[in-house]
Amino acid sequence: MIKKANSDQEIKQAFQVRTTVFVDEQHVPPEEELDHFDKEAVHFIVIQNDSPIAASRLRFAGDYGKLERICVLKEQRGKSYGAQLIQAMETETAKKGYRKAKLNAQTHAENFYKRLGYETVSGEFLDAGIPHVTMIKQL
Template sequence: MIVKKVETKAELDQAYTVRTIVFVQEQNVPVDLEIDEHDETAIHFIGLLNGEAIAASRLRFVDDYGKLERICILKEHRGKSYGKKLIAKMEEVIKEEGYSKAKLNAQTHAEDFYRKLGYMTISDEFIDAGIPHVTMIKELS
């Protein structure tokens, strides 16, 4: 899988399609919560496999952190280390932008995945869009 920053409207549409499949269709997140006001200013990423978008995410800068958001992989492509590649690219961009800390709100079922990538849980469990989450941070070296 190749991970790249979204540069065109077509690529952004592909990212939204992946997010809609994963979050709206699969996880029943209301579309008005999934696509929000932050999408206009965020840096978007897509993961391409044989030219097809199979992963998506977005990155925003909030306070002292690069905030990783909307990280998703199409169901049939999970468990193949694509999420790890997506996170690595996002962390690379965070460092390029002069930040040294990353933050994300992880769905609790994915907490171990992020922990293995060096993220540490810093919050109690909370509900976002009807799904249990925790906040996690990582110092980037």
């Protein structure tokens, strides 16, 4: 079940998934993964059997919703949880009156986002030492 993380416990669960994927698995420094933007973001989690298995955050900047920190635990990948998180964030973005979504995708996931309607609008760049591209979608 995908839901907005509203309580401190749910936000902590989202951070737990992000730490597992980005810090433990991808070796992103913890201080880069959990940052000052977390306070202003809308957090999403996917819960299965009372355990968090996926998470993301959404911020609003300029004229778009910025989809960030999208992650699924390794053993749960390939089951459409990432696509469901994207859909939930796009729905929230549209509800707030924004017509564009933007994200910085790790290059290995670029085709995943293309299948969801995102278009690459930048060259490759490094974020936390990982190659990324910026992508946008008209909602």
